Amino acid sequence: MDSPPEKIVCLVPSITELLFELHLDQQIAGRTKYCILPSDKITDVPVIGGTKYVDLNAIKSINPDLIIANKEENTKDIVVALRKSYRVYVSDVSSQTEALEMINDVATLCNCEQKGKELVKEIDLSFKFIKSLINPVRVCYFIWRKPYMVAAKDTYINSMLELAGFENCFDYLNRYPEIELKDLMTINPDHIFLSSEPFPFSMKHFKEFQEVCPNATITIVDGQMFSWYGSRLKKFSKYINDLYSLLKI
Incomplete structure (x- = not known):
């Protein structure tokens, strides 16, 4: 140009x-x-x-x-x-x-x-101000409901999870695979992240996840923070540190 x-x-x-x-x-x-x-x-x-x-x-x-x-x-x-x-x-x-x-x-x-x-x-x-996690924290990141879809490897979301120090339970799959909720019983994550977008997860959806994975902590996370690349990255480290505090990790 x-x-x-x-x-x-x-x-x-x-x-x-x-x-x-x-x-x-x-x-x-x-x-x-x-x-x-x-x-x-x-x-x-x-x-x-x-x-x-x-x-x-x-x-x-x-x-x-x-x-x-x-x-x-x-x-x-x-x-x-x-x-x-x-x-x-x-x-x-x-x-x-x-x-x-x-x-x-x-x-x-x-x-x-x-x-x-x-x-x-x-x-x-x-990014240097993101706190380091002492112990591994295994998470599942859901982007859609019915069909249930998660963010797996080779995605920007997975990259941001890794930057934050989380271990993605579905990093053995590619992109945005469909899964069955019963899969969570075998994977047994520490935390289940329900993204605010593209599907607008809310607290009313917690029960269906809790029924198959009662030991996991379920949290609504800001989808923009994990999937909007660009100037929003300026706010990522503070968001993640606040999320650590919320999750008590």
């Missing part, structure tokens, strides 16, 4: 939040309905669809010079269709290391390299 983009359409909620962190408010010209943060600024940005479906006519009316997508969030068909007419950057993030690389990539594309480097440095430093 010869010149910095003047109109950006972002199809990734966590990266939309990142763009605001990089002070690109004036360049953000379109977003998905799931791009909801920062709440005090996002409402002024036009919605062009969701992460799996976009309104091509709405994007055409914006005529962006950069569209930001993600390999996991958005479909291949969407990316292929958009690339016929627009410059599209597709991120692929499955670890905190790749998240930091993505921040630098986006900052470079948007001509704010220094802000990107400063943010990466701040995040990298914050």
